[in-house]
Amino acid sequence: MTRFDYVRPSTVAEAVGLLEAHGDDALAIAGGTATVLLLQKRMLRPELVVDLGGLPGLTGVEQNGGGLRIGALTPIRAIERDAIVRGTHHLLAEAASQVAGVRVRNAATVGGSVCFGEPQTDLPPALLAMNATATIAGSQGSRDVPLEEFFLGPYETAREQGEVLTHLSVPTPVPGSGGCHVKFTMGSPENKPVANVSALVTVDASTRALADVRIVMGAVGGVPMLAHKANDTLKGERPSDALIAQAAVRASEEADPVEDLRGSVWYKRRIIKVLVERALRCAIERAN
Amino acid sequence: MYLADMDMPGMAHAKVLRSPFPHARIVSIDASAARALPGVVCVLTRDEVLADSTIDPYYGYVYRDVPIVAIDKVRHEGDIVAVVVAEDEETAEDALELIDVEYDELASVMDIDAAMAKGAIQVHEVFKPIAPELRPVEGTNICHHSTLAKGDIEQGFREADHIFEDSYSAPAVQHCALELHGCIASVGDDEITVWTNCQSPFPLRGELQRMFNKPARVIVPYVGGGFGSKSRDRLEAVVVAAAKLAGRPVRLLLTQEETFQTFIRPALTCTVRTGVKSDGTIVARHHRFAVDVGAYSISGARSANNTLKVATGPYRIPHVLVECDAVYTNKPPSAPYRGLPTTQHTMAYETQLDRIANELGLDPIELRMKNLLVEGDVHVTGDLLRSVHAKDCLEKVSSSLGPQLKGEAVASNGTIRGRGFSCSIKYTITPSEPTLATEAGVELQEDGLFEIRIGTVNMGQGVDTMAAAIGAEAVGVPIESVRILHSDTALVPQDHGTTASRATFHTGNAVLDAGTKLRAELLSTASDLLEEDEVRLELSAAGVAVAGSSGRSVSFVDIARHRGGSLLAKGECWVGGVYTDESGKEYPIASTFWTFGSVGAEVEVSRETGEIRVLRIAAAANVGKAVNPEQTKAQLEGGVTFDLGPSLFERLVWGDGGQLMTTTLMDYPLPTLHTMPEFHVDLLEFPYDQGPYGANGVGEMGGVMVPAAIINAVYDATGVLFHEVPLTPETVLAGLEATGA
Amino acid sequence: MQLELTLNGKTERREIAPHHTLLDVLRDDFNLKGTKGYCHSGVCGACTVLLDGKPISACIMLASQTQGKSITTVEGLAEGENLHPVQRAFVENFGLQCGYCTPGMLLLTVALLEENPEPSKEEIVDYLGGNICRCTGYANILKSVQAAAALVKEASL
Structure with missing residues (x-):
């Protein structure tokens, strides 16, 4: 296991500040299911782990205009079981239900799954098919990135080191x-x-x-x-x-x-x- | 409590530095920075091992070819180069990164063909055989070549109307016992003590005593599955040497990735040439196989040699030649693996049999019935077979499953079903000379309960229940009155190891012998105390009573007190030598018992993706006597699911540089609940005259026939006969397309 | 760092290394050896524990992440000498051989029955499908879960 310091910020601004200040020496984790594995194998060697798991207001699904606003910290299993998602965004619930096993889905988050940028997982294709947009908070405020522009390569995304994905907006498919x-x-x-x-x-x-x-x-x-x-x-x-x-x-x-x-x-x-x-x-x- | 749950006062923690190369000469090792790291107790390298004149740096039961740590060169990726002992595991892990090793890379041989090629680089320049039956071929990588013959093979092929020849291959896989390999060692002035999850504590004790020139005690806690990977160990001598250097107890626990670099099931290739008459009678069989034993022949050569006797299967064949090569390569050392390599032999001869049936227009089940061994037949080894009933097993699975289907379509998307069958014969490890293989003790203790002492390792296979049931039955007391003490070489009598389906037969017989003797002692003591004739006495949970309504009895507590506090009887199980039949004719005993069985599989094959679903598995084995039917059935079911992995998707893959690619379960899938078929398991109980209450060994029977049955079922469904495992979806789809099926 | 959590119903505090996994902290700092490790990559399920009632893999979660939360391990199932109905079902139906996967299987079953008291065979396979057992061949595990559902239902009547 890599040795590191650990901090659990309580606001998005604090998290952004920490990630920006520590640059490449810091690693943001959400559910941790992918990253803790790499830390254990010493394949990631950050000095500081910034646990986003305590950030308020980033968990849950709500209806918002023409679609859903999904907090980045919402567990994948919650997406799979959410009545609203299953109703209007069935594709997303179906993809969520196919991510790894139930143990991983309880801990892994939607935001983590997207930000990890792994090519062999199920939520990103569904989010992209549904034309989702990622909202990313940084020190200069928030920006929206369509998912079509979010994934840059294997394990590489449009999220910069000093930024935090806060939520995803997923339009409701039109009738038919x-x-x-x-x-x-x-x-x-x-x-x-x-x-x-x-x-x-x-x-x-x-x-x-x-x-x-x-x-x-x-x-x-x-x-x-x-x-x-x-x-x-x-x-x-x-x-x-x-x-x-x-x-x-x-x-x-x-x-x-x-x-x-x-x-x-x-x-x-x-x-x-x-x-x-x-x-x-x-x-x-x-x-x- | 498993090994990883144990703690010792003053215990330090070890981590191993492993070779990144499959084959390299070690130029230099500089561990000074690691030794200087705070928290590091010591670092063991070849220098420390060679400097200690009391240690033999090489070990091995078959070949003395395994160094404690690499001495001149490393022979596989993951070979042990150095051991760091530190106050905690993390510090040891930190220190590994500070050791500087200079390697001179050598060419490597990563498979059987490369290793057997003319002029191939030698993994070991010098052979060091220990076991007398080994026949190395000097100047090559073949560490053992042997043959078994019966009749005249050339004559046999001349008599044949048809000759079939097929070649088969099966890759290396890993056992994936969930409890990781580990060891704690403590070296005192007078004795070495080792706590380890090894399946064979007594042979291990002997080897440690020889290497370290000191008495050793081996204690095996409860083991979380072995499947052969823990039958001969790689770690104990390493940890003992580290503990000796550290001057305090040391623990080493491997990670799952390290277990993949420590012991694997070897790859195997074989070619089967069979001569048959037009009516399907098999007249000749030439079976050549090569086993990839890896970098060290800890058990590989002997396992390969042992299966000469079953390579031609449960069939009556007049002319036989079996040839075996055990080959060193730059892969991790091989270990036994739940039935290996009987499984691969069965896959070869049973799938060829279906091809023969198909091409001669015969029914595969009838073809088998025509050739299967029966009671009174003499096996290729010369053994007189007494309890066979192979035909009953095949009949059973065939009626459970129903006949073959011949490509029955079940859905519009091109999914097709088929059924396939296989039969096999399994041996157990047996010395040629009469040998006391297993001892056991049954002791009446002062509290009136009975302690059964066995050297067999409990790893979930039910040995405690088996020994308790047999011991209680032999003494004549309820099972609640007995308790088990096992696997501490200081406290229990010797046993050759918990391997090759041997526990029920060997330990069972020794416990039966001890229990019978103790019962006689109890009756004779009670007879004295009660002044009654023994024939009038009865045993119960409480003690010995006079039959009838007199109410006179003596408790076990009183009997124990009368005999000085306790009363111990020792039992023995002898194996090997010759068997003499009723007419006085003598037969060799190549295996203490032979187990016969059958498996049938029903599969569904997707023409779109090549995916195979195993829907149903029927299994039947002649178990002699099921000491505990539920547990015996569970052993068979467990064996079946276990071998579905290597049949369908498990395989270890090495990259071009000789580095293992399938290092984690994310790249090495295992069978899960999704893989589980519907089971139809039948236990046939035709008693075996030498077994305890007629029982046979059956621990490996479930899995050995699975790959063959699945390949045959896919053949039935698609008309394509595969000659390899695993039948991954890609392999199957490519096979279907290549043949236009 | 100071970790405070509810462990098997009791509030516990420990000074822990912030980079240690929940699996390591449960086993080494709390001496709860019932939770097992094998693959250390979240696949095999030997380290399954319940986090706020939901099954997770303790090997791929930092103990630090469980600050203020509730953890149930296999040690939290039995009440004194009385086995949990799910434990009883596994013992009575030969749902274990070597026992190494059993704590994970038990906790997953407890969570499944909490979510879905009458699971179908397919639902059981889906929920427990990720947890690996090398000994039983799974048939007796399936049987145990089905028996456990009946026992839990009986106990709640």
């Missing part, structure tokens, strides 16, 4: 929308995915065409990726088996996987194709 999150793991579903896919579609009530499609692929690139070509293939079209299959192939070509212990590039593309088909079918059915 349906979402679905699917993943594929080797062994048990608690394991890290070979790949995962979040899809959010909107079906036009009169034409039955797909008014909007946001397919996001996870674990097959350094960041969760919008499958632009697949989305464009489907937008404005009435879904058919052939069209879904075509979009799935496009998505698998767009994916940028690397070979690792979970599979070869060939296999991951095959899995993406299967997952995109499954997610689309399910999302379209739910939209109807």
Whole structure:
């Protein structure tokens, strides 16, 4: 275990001040499920750990204008079980329910999951599919970053060292929308995915065409990726088996996987194709 | 209480510096900065070990090839280079970073083929065999080559109508016993005391005494699972040397990552060539296999050698040749692993049998029935088989599961089902000469209760319940009247180790012998005290009473008092030698007992992803007598789920530089509740004449047939016969696509 | 640093090293050896404890993070000699062999039944699915959880 000092600030301003003052020597933790592991293995060696877990007002889900405002410290398990999320943001609840196991979901937070920037996890693709925005507090005030611009690379995000993610705003899908999150793991579903896919579609009530499609692929690139070509293939079209299959192939070509212990590039593309088909079918059915 | 829960007064804590390279010469080690760190007690390197003339720096029961710490070179990533002893674990960990080691990297051999290639670099330049049966091939990495033959193999193939040849491979995996390996050692002027979670305390004691030239006492607390990884240990001599240098008790607990660098199940490759008649009668079998024993042959060569006797399976084959190579590589040392390598042999011969059935147009179950061994057959080893009932086992699993399905589609998404079967035979480790393998004691104590003393290690497999049940039954008292004392070499009689399914048979027989003798003593004492003939006496929980309504009795407390406070009887279990049948004919005993069984698997295969779901597993074994049926069933179920991992997804992977990539459970998935199939377990009780109350060993039987049954079930479902494990989704999908299935 | 928390129902204070995990502090500072460690990466579940009633992995949480909170370990289940109904169910149904995973399995079961007193087989598998047992093959663990649900229900009547 790395030796470090520990502080538990009681306001966001205090946390920001500490992180800014200590720069790269400080490490912010929320639930700690990912970071404490790395501290134990001495892969992270901060001098100071800033535990954000005591910050007030950053836990819970509330309705806010056209969507939800989700506090960064809300445990993933709370998202999964929250009645409001399950109602209007079902895709998010579904993705939350697939993160690791129940023990991890009780401790890990939404903000931590997003800020850790790990490519093989389930919430970021769902948040990106739902077009969420991150609000980040710094010494100069708060800024909003759309999730599309938030993930920069593996374990690298738009959050600067002296900043704290305070909450995520997730718009409520328009009527006629349906979402679905699917993943594929080797062994048990608690394991890290070979790949995962979040899809959010909107079906036009009169034409039955797909008014909007946001397919996001996870674990097959350094960041969760919008499958632009697949989305464009489907937008404005009435879904058919052939069209879904075509979009799935496009998505698998767009994916940028690397070979690792979970599979070869060939296999991951095959899995993406299967997952995109499954997610689309399910999302379209739910939209109807 | 497990080892990690124990504390000793004055105990210091050790951490190990491990090699980052799979193969390198050590140029220099500078530990001065580590020694200077406040809180550090001492640092053990090759210099300290070599400077102590009372220590033999090498140990090993089979080859004396393991140095306490690396002396000339490191032979696998994670090999032990130095040990830091400090006031606490964290300080020791800090000090590891201050040790400066200069390595001269050498080429490495990371698999069997590379190690057996002509001109391959040698992992050990000098062989140091101890066990007499070992046959190293000088100038190579083959530390043991052996064969077993019966009949005339060439003649056998000439008699065959068809010849089938297949090659198979199975990678290294790890046992993942949840209780981590650890050891506490204390070295006094007159004695070494070691607390360790090792499965074989008595052999360990002998080796420590030899190396350190001092009497040793080995105490094994309750063990949190072993599965073979704790059967021969790597750590005790290291910790004893560290404790000797430190001059105080020292504890070393490994991390999960370190266990992956300490003991693994070795990789295995084999080629099976089988000659059959058109009606399916097997006439010849040539089975060649190579086992990757890793950097040190702590047990690998002997395990490999032992399985010569089961490599051709539970079949009656007139012409047999089995060839075995045990090969050093730059991987971590191999350890036994719940049935290894019987599991891999079974996978090979049983999946080939399904190919034979398919190509000859025979039913796989009928093909097996035609060739399975029966009572009275002589095995390839020359043993006369008495309690077999292999056909009954196969019939049982076949009726539990139903016949094969041949690619039954179950859903529109291309999911298909199939069923597969396998049979096996398992031996137990058996010396060739008559040997007193296990002793036990049963003592009436002054409180009127009975203490059973055994050297067998309790690691959750139910040995206490087994010994208590047999001991109580033999004495004739309720099970509540007995208690168990186990695994302290100073307090209990010797045992060769808790391995190879041997506890029920060996310990059970020794306890039965002791209990029977004690019962005789009790009756004779009571007979004196009550002045009654022994035949009129009865035992109960309280003591010995005269039969009938006289009410005359003597309590166990009084019997104990009369005999000076306690009354001890010792029991023995002898193994090896020859078996003489009723006609006086003698047969060798290559295994004290043979266990037969069958497994059937029903699987669902996804054509989209290649994923296999194991839906149902039927298992049946001839257990002789189930001393505790619920626990015996649980042993079989546990064994099945255990081997689902290596069948479906477990494998250790080393990168190009010889570094282990699968270091944590995040990269090395294990079976969970999600993996668990529906079980149909049947215990067949055909008594074995030599076993306690007819019982056999069965601890490894559940798992050994699982990979074969799953491969056969996938063959049934898809028509594709795989020759390897694990059947990861990617392997299966690639296999389906390659064959257009 | 000074840690104050409710441990198995009692308020406790200890001076602890701020960088130590909850697992280490429970075992070494509070001498509660029932909580076990194996993978130290939050996967195996041997170190499962309840934090404010919810199961978490003690190996990947700093003890400092539990300031002011309530922790239940396996030592907090039995009342004196009386086993908790979940413990009884595991003993009666052979839900353990070597026992190393058992504390985690017990606490997870307690939490599951608190959330969902009548779980289906699928719900049990989903909730306990992450905790690893190497001995039993899981069939008797499943049986134990189902029996525990019945016992807990009986006890609450």
